Amino acid sequence: MRLTGAQIVWEMLHREGVEVVFGIPGGAIMHTYHPLSEYGIHHVLVRHEQGAAHAADGYARASGRVGVAIATSGPGATNLVTGIATAMMDSSPIVCITGQVASSLIGTDAFQETDITGITLPITKHNYLVTDVGDLASVIHEAFYLASHGRPGPVLIDLPKDVQQAETEFVPPESEVRLPGHAYIKAVDQTEAIARAAKLIDSSQRPVILAGHGVSMSKAESALREFAEMIDCPVTVTLLGKGGFPASHPLYLGMMGMHGDAQANNAIQEADLLIALGMRFDDRVTGDLSRYAPHARKVHIDMDAAELNKLIPVDVAVRADIKQALSTLIPLVTRRERPQWRTEFRDWLEDSRKVDVVHRPSNGRLTVPHLIDAMSTATGGKAIVVTDVGQHQMWAAQYYRFDHPNAFITSGGLGTMGFGLPAAIGAQMACPNAEVWAIVGDGGIQMTVQELATVVQEELPIKIALCDNGYLGMVRQWQEMFYDKNYESTHLANPDFVKLAEAYGIRAWRAKDLDGARSAIDEARKHSGPALIDFQVVGEGEGGNVYPMVPSGAALHEMIRRPHQTKVGER
Amino acid sequence: MKRTLIARVEDKPGVLNRVASLFRRRAFNIESLTVGHTEEPDVSRMTIVVDSTRTDAEKVAQNLQKLVNVIRVEDISELPAVTRDVALIKVETPDSRTRAELMQIVDTFRARVVDVGVETLIVEATGTEEKVDSLVDVLRPFGIVEMVRTGRVAMVRGKTTNKGEYK
Numbered sequence: 001m002r003l004t005g006a007q008i009v010w011e012m013l014h015r016e017g018v019e020v021v022f023g024i025p026g027g028a029i030m031h032t033y034h035p036l037s038e039y040g041i042h043h044v045l046v047r048h049e050q051g052a053a054h055a056a057d058g059y060a061r062a063s064g065r066v067g068v069a070i071a072t073s074g075p076g077a078t079n080l081v082t083g084i085a086t087a088m089m090d091s092s093p094i095v096c097i098t099g100q101v102a103s104s105l106i107g108t109d110a111f112q113e114t115d116i117t118g119i120t121l122p123i124t125k126h127n128y129l130v131t132d133v134g135d136l137a138s139v140i141h142e143a144f145y146l147a148s149h150g151r152p153g154p155v156l157i158d159l160p161k162d163v164q165q166a167e168t169e170f171v172p173p174e175s176e177v178r179l180p181g182h183a184y185i186k187a188v189d190q191t192e193a194i195a196r197a198a199k200l201i202d203s204s205q206r207p208v209i210l211a212g213h214g215v216s217m218s219k220a221e222s223a224l225r226e227f228a229e230m231i232d233c234p235v236t237v238t239l240l241g242k243g244g245f246p247a248s249h250p251l252y253l254g255m256m257g258m259h260g261d262a263q264a265n266n267a268i269q270e271a272d273l274l275i276a277l278g279m280r281f282d283d284r285v286t287g288d289l290s291r292y293a294p295h296a297r298k299v300h301i302d303m304d305a306a307e308l309n310k311l312i313p314v315d316v317a318v319r320a321d322i323k324q325a326l327s328t329l330i331p332l333v334t335r336r337e338r339p340q341w342r343t344e345f346r347d348w349l350e351d352s353r354k355v356d357v358v359h360r361p362s363n364g365r366l367t368v369p370h371l372i373d374a375m376s377t378a379t380g381g382k383a384i385v386v387t388d389v390g391q392h393q394m395w396a397a398q399y400y401r402f403d404h405p406n407a408f409i410t411s412g413g414l415g416t417m418g419f420g421l422p423a424a425i426g427a428q429m430a431c432p433n434a435e436v437w438a439i440v441g442d443g444g445i446q447m448t449v450q451e452l453a454t455v456v457q458e459e460l461p462i463k464i465a466l467c468d469n470g471y472l473g474m475v476r477q478w479q480e481m482f483y484d485k486n487y488e489s490t491h492l493a494n495p496d497f498v499k500l501a502e503a504y505g506i507r508a509w510r511a512k513d514l515d516g517a518r519s520a521i522d523e524a525r526k527h528s529g530p531a532l533i534d535f536q537v538v539g540e541g542e543g544g545n546v547y548p549m550v551p552s553g554a555a556l557h558e559m560i561r562r563p564h565q566t567k568v569g570e571r
Numbered sequence: 572m573k574r575t576l577i578a579r580v581e582d583k584p585g586v587l588n589r590v591a592s593l594f595r596r597r598a599f600n601i602e603s604l605t606v607g608h609t610e611e612p613d614v615s616r617m618t619i620v621v622d623s624t625r626t627d628a629e630k631v632a633q634n635l636q637k638l639v640n641v642i643r644v645e646d647i648s649e650l651p652a653v654t655r656d657v658a659l660i661k662v663e664t665p666d667s668r669t670r671a672e673l674m675q676i677v678d679t680f681r682a683r684v685v686d687v688g689v690e691t692l693i694v695e696a697t698g699t700e701e702k703v704d705s706l707v708d709v710l711r712p713f714g715i716v717e718m719v720r721t722g723r724v725a726m727v728r729g730k731t732t733n734k735g736e737y738k
Binding site: 117121122125126129146179180182304305308310 | 580581585588589592593596629630633634636637638639640641642643
């Protein structure tokens with residue numbers, strides 16, 4: 001079968017099981033778009049390439065499959081960069097295909113030429129510039145393999161125009177990829193290290209499990225539950241670890257870190273053993289490293305050897321897939337109960353409940369914790385929640401009760417504002433029957449607001465919860481707390497978001513208090529199409545700040561707690 | 572302490588760039604890096620020397636191993652190995668007396684004079700870095716016009732071992 005490079009792209013995507021791609025055509029990729037309709041792959045036309053990369057990322061995170069983004073050369077390719085870096089930081093499997101100027105023009109500063117393989121070198125797991133159409137099929141196969149195996153990540157394929165046009169005899173690549181280095185990484189026996197971990201676990205009195213993104217990536221949720229119950233050990237999760245352990249479980253401590261739950265941070269600081277599973281001791285999780293978990297021995301299990309002993313020297317380092325490691329570990333540990341430890345962390349939990357804003361009456365004005373709590377109740381915790389970045393993101397993590405894996409999609413490592421809306425598009429494409437909520441801020445949504453058009457064009461029933469406080473809220477919070485309330489460049493003069501949504505053809509509501517929020521949520525859920533709710537929320541003071549907060553440079557136990565005395569929403 | 576890493580890498584375009592980019596991105600401080608062909612046609616070999624007081628060699632190795640085109644990384648610092656550095660040193664020779672003196676020194680170091688010009692000569696020296704260092708020290712008073720060194724290359728003695736392999 002003789003095929004052009006363009007046809008090979010789709011033929012191979014089809015063979016890799018791709019059903020949907022996100023992209024925008026342009027000069028250097030038009031040739032690839034031409035035969036698209038012959039292959040039955042659905043193309044989602046985004047409005048900016050950054051949206052394509054985020055949508056592919058959201059698709060990947062919601063489905064566990066590889067997401068695909070397509071862009072033209074030059075500006076099309078560079079617009080992908082933020083999305084690629086986001087996927088890299090959060091280990092999300094995406095494949096980006098970019099057009100490139102013809103091979104003969106590479107290096108001449110041709111129109112819309114940019115060295116995208118050079119630019120993306122440090123933010124991809126791997127990338128390719130295909131110079132021979134004969135290599136194309138195997139490159140695509142390899143790219144999908146690399147994106148999804150080992151520690152997942154983004155892979156970029158740059159395709160010069162002449163390679164797209166060139167014809168060759170299509171030979172399907174062998175299913176086994178030939179990557180000598182990668183194959184070598186795979187085969188490691190960790191039995192001895194796991195046995196040492198078991199000994200430490202058995203001898204510990206106050207262990208804490210730190211569950212990260214690796215838990216859900218390796219589908220180890222039920223293994224984790226079995227393990228935690230067996231050793232009667234509380235579990236705290238990272239931001240991306242949400243849903244890896246059910247929020248309703250009695251051993252669940254909540255989220256750790258800068259805006260983590262107080263009981264989780266306290267438990268870490270008081271623990272005598274940390275069992276870290278598929279997480280990487282990010283600075284937002286540890287606070288001051290030198291005073292992090294000072295009494296604890298550490299067991300770290302991660303699939304990426306370079307993460308072990310990277311920031312924290314550990315007592316036992318296990319390079320393994322979490323599920324596999326747990327299946328070896330579980331038979332080696334002794335079943336036991338830790339009633340004293342349980343009492344201690346339940347006291348902390350009770351204490352947190354007392355200061356929690358949602359357990360106190362509001363003074364009539366709306367806060368984000370209240371509305372997310374209402375949303376969690378209304379959806380029964382069953383929605384896929386996609387967030388942007390900032391205060392609302394932290395509140396979503398704190399107040400939406402996730403019992404299921406892959407239901408919380410957020411930009412953790414890179415903290416990319418503008419991620420929420422396009423990633424929700426990807427998530428809804430991956431799970432057409434799921435209820436998808438995009439929780440965004442008024443700052444973040446305006447970074448990719450053009451994707452509202454994509455939502456409408458694709459008729460996606462996404463519900464957008466816009467937490468509108470008229471500020472770049474997280475920066476404003478820092479200014480309030482650490483910069484003498486000097487709100488430099490954080491106030492936003494916003495458009496009328498209801499009118500804006502309606503201009504795109506999206507039903508929209510505005511809510512100013514909790515009752516209004518509840519009914520808007522109900523209305524939006526009843527509406528079969530896309531919906532946006534402009535929640536006008538408290539922008540300053542207690543109800544407008546995320547608590548707890550570990551200030552930068554502080555240790556976890558030095559977190560700033562929510563003040564007790566004021567009424568919520570008071571300014 | 573200096574640590575020596577050997578990386579066998581696929582001989583593909585851009586591999587050196589990937590390695591260099593990794594060092595830059597992770598802020599790894601590298602003493603020297605040499606690349607060359609090996610006994611296998613599609614495999615290149617890099618010898619990387621790291622000052623372990625400034626950069627953790629294990630981190631370098633683990634991160635190198637993650638690059639798709641890197642086949643295998645070994646830390647051979649603890650293994651019996653032959654290490655060599657090659658230097659070409661151009662020295663000033665204003666008169667025949669200095670030239671004769673230089674020739675003697677070069678002989679003592681078992682280096683070779685590979686080019687003699689009117690006012691300069693080029694010395695080729697092969698040996699451990701320490702040996703080349705001391706030759707350079709002795710030649711310096713004569714006036715070194717130009718010098719190039721390959722940086723360390725290394726090979727483990729005896730049958731191939733895999734004791735220093737990274738996993």
